Each structure stands twice: as C-alpha cells, then as structure tokens.
Amino acid sequence: MPPVPTNKAIKEFEAANPNIKVKPEYGDIGGYFDKLATQVAANDAPDVITMGGAYPAEYANRGALLDLAKVEGPLDLSKMDQGALENGQVQGKQYGVSTGANALAIVVNPAVFQAAGVAIPDDSKWSWDDFAKTAADITAKSPKGTYGTATVLTHDSLDAFARQRGESLYTQDGQLGLSKETVQDYFDFSVKLSESGAAPSASETVEKLNVSTEQTLMGMGQAGMMLTWTNSLTALSKASGAELKLLKLPGETPTPGIWLQSSQFYTISARSKHTDAAAKLVSFLVNNEAAAKIIQSDRGVPSNSGMRTAIQDLLTPQGKVEAAYIDQIGKMEFAPTFIGPTGSTAVSEITARINTEVLFKRLNPEKAAEQWLSESKAAIGK
Template sequence: MAAAAALLLALTASGCGSSAAPGTEETDGQVELRFSWWGNSDRAELTQRAIDTFEDAHPNITVKPEFADFNGYFDRLATTVAGGDAPDVITLGGAYPREYGDRGALMDLTEVSGELDLGKLPESALANGNFSGIQYGVPTGNNTYALLINPRVFEEAGVPLPDEDTWSWEDYAETAEAISAKSPDGVFGTADPTSMEALDVYAWQNGESVYSEDGGMNIEAETLADWWDMTAELRASGAAPDAALSAELDGLAGPEQSLMGRGLSGMEFAWSNQYAAYQSASGDPLQLIRPPGESHAQPGVWLQASQIYSIYSQTEHPKEAAALIDFLINDPEAAKIIGTDRGIPSNPDVLEAIQPELTEAQQVESQFVGRMGEYANRPLIIGPVGSTNTLQILERVNSGVLFEQITPEEAGKQFIDEVSAAIGAK
C-alpha cells in the first residue's frame, strides 16, 4: 500500500491533473474497455458472466477484465494511473475516490449523464461517491460491517450464542475465551478483531471517530489503548490466536484462508457482502449479527457503498464506459448474475427484481443490511487525502502490539502521530 500512496502523489506530474478533456467522439468501430476490480476467483467468475451479457447487448464493445487480490490491487492501479494508462472503468473504495478525484484522475459523471442514469439511486448512496461537489463514482451496492458467527463451533464448545441486542465487548471477550477453552487445539473463539472498520465502530460507540468531518482525526489515544489492551487480553487468554498466527492470517487474501472460512473460529468480523463467500468456504451455516457494544452506547455501524465504480478521466471511450456502469447498476440481468457480491443493489427496482433470484445466503445478507438500515444512521465520514496510508499504519502498529514490541499505550500514540502526519492534521 506504500507504493500506492507514493505513486498517487505523481498523478499531477503524469498529466492526470490536467484540464484536458477526455475523448468524447462517437466510436463507430470496435471499442475495447478495460475494467478493473479486486477480489477472489468467485468474484471474477461472476463479473465475467455479467461482462459476457453486456457484450452480447453491445456487440461493438469488448470488455477486458483486470483484477487482483485486495493487497495488490491498489498498488497496481496507482502504477497505471501515474503512467497515464489506467483502466477505463475503475473500481474503488474507502478514501480512494476522493484521493483520485481531487487529483484529476476521475471523470465528473455528469458529463455522461446521457449514458449513465443515476435517477433511481438514493442520495445517501450517491453521497459515497460525491466529493467537492462532484459525482466521481457510483456505488456498486450497500454494505455494512458485522460479526460472523459459526453456530456449529458454539454448539460443539457448549457455549450459548450471543444476544446481539444486549452484549458488550466484555461479553465478546468472555465468549471467545470460553469457546477456545472448550474446543480442540487450533479452534479459537475469535480471530484478531483489529481492522479499520472495527476501530471505527468502537470509536463511534465511545463518541469518537477515526476521522473528523473537517479532515482531521477524532479518536483519542486512550481509546486506542483500550482497544489494544482488549486484543492483548484475547491472545493471553487463548481466545484469539497468538502473534505469529494472527500476523500470518492478516497477510492472507481470501475468506477461504481465514479461520472462519476453515471452520476454526466461532467469531470473525467481516463486511456483510462477504457472508456468502465465508459460508461457502466453511461449509457451515453461518450467521450475521451486530458487533458487540451496539446496545450500550450510540450505534457504531453504518451503511456504506461496498465499492465505487468510476471512470478514468483520460479514457478515450467515456460513453461506452458509462454504458457499462449503467448496465452493472441498473440492469436486473446484471444484478441476477452478480447478486450481492458487491453489496445489496442501491437501485430499489433492481433489488426488488432480483429478490426471487437470490440464494439463501444472499437473502441473509439482504435482510441483515435492511435490518441495520433501521438504526445505522450515523453520517459517513470519508477519510481525507492521505488517509489511504492509514491501513498500512494500522497493520504496522498492530504488529508491534502483537509481538509485544510496543505497549497498547505506545501504540495509541504512535497510530495518532503517524496518521496525523499522513493526512496533514495538526
């Protein structure tokens, strides 16, 4: 991710920050579009099926897929953008739409409104791709952060399932410890819960957030220290894997490689749209529940675009790129193929049309997101420019805590100092 951040700074020098207009002429002959995304082989297979359907309806357009696992995707994308050779349709997430958009690498989608109809998408969904008053991206679908649980692991350990409406973080830790203590070696109550999303949930429950609305930081070092105190206790009690295994798992890409995906943990945090992949990998019927602490303070979960589709500002085929995105978000045939892999469709008509087509797992995801939408009304705070470095900083600081190279108190201060420097916060 460091390479991605460094290369992103080269955008202006490479011409992406220029005012040159992209090609807008009609193309009479064959057009090739490059379409990039991240994900595993299952996502690639679904996406290719949708591409094939699009190509059947647009015989003059060929779509060339470009995908990678999450860990390598953004470094590759930054390289192509800095070199002036980015894909025509780009999948983004997190703070990347703002970073790339503010540096001139993304098209204002109002320029292709004739080919891309956003009228059915609610404002709350479109806000995920709107920065500085410009619509740089379109949400692939809605998503929320959740806790996955494996009832089989609970049952075999003789541990009751948690009550999501009442449980606390203390209950979470005690439940994880009980599962590990009553399970065979190699089966854990939980994986290490540290992630940007889990931290933001925890911070919001405490009246804070990782970032502030004005582009600074809004989380206290003491809150971070409390978090890392908890995770250290999880490892010490055996509720979570030791440092070596946790570090190894952190570097793995897909759900099939996780403890949950291998049926070796009772609980693991994940995005709701990963539910089907985790269940398929584990072979067990899993459940999605609210994170701990949601009933003891203000709710920390939120609805967010799973991913964002954007168009490269220098594309030679803006209308065709817009037509592809329009197909992906507005066509029921595309939605029937992709299902909930990229979140619950934001277009309500499309969601209604595909309900009968959804698998049991996809219906679980849809119902969970709908249930979370009833109260998860906290504002979405997008990270400021420079915040794409935060994940790497978190991984480095968390590694220091894992291997007891720094204390939780030192970790809290280090995280705030390094992120503040990355985003230019005072």
C-alpha cells in the same frame, strides 16, 4: 478477463447498445493498483475503473476521476440508496457509484458454539465485554486450536469502535476524527482478547495476517466468531462447510458504530474520451434488471432497492442471510461515514503493524495510541 458475472453483464450491455464496444481488463488484486497507478501516470487509464476503500478519494484529489455531475444525463443515480451515494462522494462531489452494499458484522459458526455448550448472544443488546466473555468461554470449552474469536482489530473495526463513542476514523474535511483515549482503549481490548485466550496468541495472529479466506480460523472451522465484512459470508461458509450466521456488532447501543459501506465503486477516468458511453455502462450495471440478475451479490448487495428485489429469489441461502442483514442495517439511523483522504490507504497497514507490536508487548497501549496517531497523521498529511 473480469469476474465471470461482470463479464456476462457487460455482454448484455453490448447487446443492448450495439454501437458501444467494451474491452474489459482484469487485474489480480495484488497488482491491480500498481498497474492502475502506472496507467494513470501515463494518461492511459481505462474509461471505467473499479476501486474501493480510500482509493476514490486519492484519485479524485489527483484530478484523475470524472465529476459524475458532468454525465448526469446518461448516468441515472435516482434509484440508488442515499447512503450509498454519499459513500462515493469526495468533498461533496460524486466521483463513485456503489457496486453494492457491505457492512461489518460478527460472523458466527453455530456448530462451534454448540460443541462448546455456549449460547449465541442476543445481538440487540450485547456489549464488547459480552463479546470478550463469550469468546473466552468458547476457547476454554473447545479443543486446542479452536478460539472464540479470530483477530478483531482492523482499521475498519477501529472506526466502528470510535463511531460508537461519537467519533470517527476520518472527518468530512479529511482529518483524523478519533481521540487518543479511544485508540488506547481499542489496543487495550486487543490485548485483553489475546491474554484471556478469547483470541489467538500474538504469534498465531501474525501467522493469520493476509491469509486467504480458506486459511482463516473461521474458514477452517476453528473460530466461533469473526468480525469481518458481510460479503465474505458466502466464501467463509463454503470454506468452513458450515451454515454461518451474522450478528450485529457489540456495543451498538446507545450509539451505533455500524454503517453501510460500498463494496467497491465504479468510477470514470477524467481523461476518458468516451464519458457518455462509460456513464451508460455504469448506469446499466447498477440499474438494469438483467445485469442485476447476472451479478447478484457478487459485488455486494445492490444499492438500488429495485435491483435487490429483482435478485431476492435467485440468491443462495447465505446470500439471503447477507441481504437480510444489509436491509436490517439500512433501516438503522447512523452517522455518515467519509472516504479516507489521500494517504489513508497506509493507515490500515499502520494499524496492523502497531497492533502486532502491542500483542508482542513491545509497545504498551498508551504508547501505541500515541504512535498510531502520529504515524496516521503523517500518512494523510494532517
């Protein structure tokens, strides 16, 4: 079955639409997309499909997703945030509807800062150098095993780093949009964090790849900072037992690298025989106040401002911190972001693998940047 809040919202939808019956399918994330690929290949995909990251573009480009302009009657998108709508577009066509907004942030554990005697930085003007210095100070003044920051480098934070330089991970026409110099500088920064002690060693970094929230350094209360998505705040707070805070990314002036990212998207199968009913379900999930009060921020902070208002008083303290941060980011002016093209789901793995090679000094940052560009271009076929 789907996550409990979504399942409850579906039951509300069925009560409001007695002629429509919904049969939910739930899949563990580990096998979710393998199962979906099999279903799509067999022309047996669900009518409504939840997906995130680059998957909407991959499936839209295969002709597997419905152009939502075809169901604009039963699907009301008029109250959705413009940035959220753009997140769900592929080559100008709307294929996905945001389940909720998410953004990159620096999660901070004030207790670790206090124990180390280090002040929490002013996020209105701090730089990446400030971040590195603060993290190194925390490590130096903390017990062994506690670090200033958990590992920073991912393909998402690489995108933010590039956007601060007026570049981007991907362009609107599906090409790589960042220079060799930017990629090299980012790998240089990764090495700097590790060698200074600001972040864990190479071997410790590898040990923490793909672990559960509870097993991350932040989740274990052993990191002062962690760059991650805002919708992980509640889980990290619960795991660490600490009242965590959110800071904006370093280096956001003069050019912001941040963007609002849809946590996931509701999409409709191009082969659905029930497109109007599917559209009504999606519309209900993103526009109905009863559904919003059930789901709250489980799938990200709602991308409909009316629904954000409706759930404000119901949110946990950490949920309110997340919602306030999303509102703050939503008021900023930043460049548009584009869904990765077909093949881009491999870029995340490429980034992690090459970063590991750099940390173990099997590649220097310059060669790593060349290899990253070569492999990433091959992955997206450009």
